[in-house]
Ligand code: SF4
């Protein structure tokens with residue numbers, strides 16, 4: 138029977154978090170089940186955007202610090218990685234998000250390495266739900282010996298809830314995330330990409346930051362809720378099933394999980410999960426606010442979302458006036474989409490990973506709006522500000 142460990146944790150005091158996580162891992166057989174000395178361990182955090190830790194929108198830097206310290210004791214090399222949201226708006230805020238979140242500074246202090254997925258290259262892997270189709274995932278996920286998922290416990294105004302299953306969306310580097318929102322705007326269809334990522338990735342452990350969760354209109358505009366919980370499991374679906382049960386939800390009520398349930402990426406029935414928690418542990422979060430959409434019976438229309446994505450779409454373009462022909466972009470492009478001589482990008486090949494944009498030291502790879510009217514409006518806006 139798959140196990141989910143629920144630990145109580147009052148605050149982001151690092152020693153307390155370390156004790157609770159170590160205690161939870163003991164119940165799963167100890168750290169030796171997951172890592173060995175000299176392993177390169179990638180911590181996939183939730184870094185949805187440039188949000189401060191007190192927003193409860195991201196995995197808290199001291200939660201990550203505690204796990205870095207634990208892994209350093211296990212003599213592992215630790216990497217911290219993600220690609221932030223922003224693709225719908227055509228922006229690439231991952232570098233800024235690492236700074237604002239406190240993760241970059243913490244990594245420096247603890248001797249961990251930051252892996253901004255938007256500049257690390259990508260690996261092509263097959264999609265389980267769409268025979269013959271592929272997707273590109275950030276390369277560090279495959280370079281690491283071990284990947285540990287560190288989701289945040291949050292509501293989601295479109296998807297109701299977001300946790301361990303949804304957190305892998307940031308494994309898609311750069312702007313390609315917008316394509317999946319556009320091609321499958323309904324949460325049920327969108328969930329297929331999440332299930333496919335889980336099928337493609339070797340994630341061995343999931344540790345959820347539920348010390349301060351987000352309630353209401355998550356995943357960025359909700360309110361902090363002191364849930365005081367850390368959830369640990371090998372199984373992302375089981376972990377989410379237990380987390381959702383604490384706020385009165387069942388996996389069938391969360392449409393983005395339907396494909397994950399269909400692909401059986403884990404246990405989605407509470408009776409099939411062994412919950413390991415202290416007897417006094419409160420497994421119901423009192424007065425936790427779900428998003429308004431949960432109450433709504435209104436049928437959703439996704440055509441306006443598609444129009445917004447199309448209008449705001451950006452793509453990389455080399456500004457020849459700034460370019461010094463160093464060819465860093467050409468050599469770092471994982472699909473060889475940039476012509477060495479002209480620096481023209483073949484958009485049929487481009488996977489929008491943003492490596493060229495992130496790696497150009499001369500800021501010569503610019504993100505340009507594809508829609509003519511959007512370009513004009515941006516010019517006008519910049520002129521006014
Ligand atoms: S990395 Fe920047 S400067 Fe170098 S060739 Fe590419 S666009 Fe030009």
Ligand code: SF4
Nearest residue numbers: 470487488490491493
């Ligand atoms: S041109 Fe290459 S490096 Fe740049 S975004 Fe496209 S695929 Fe990525």
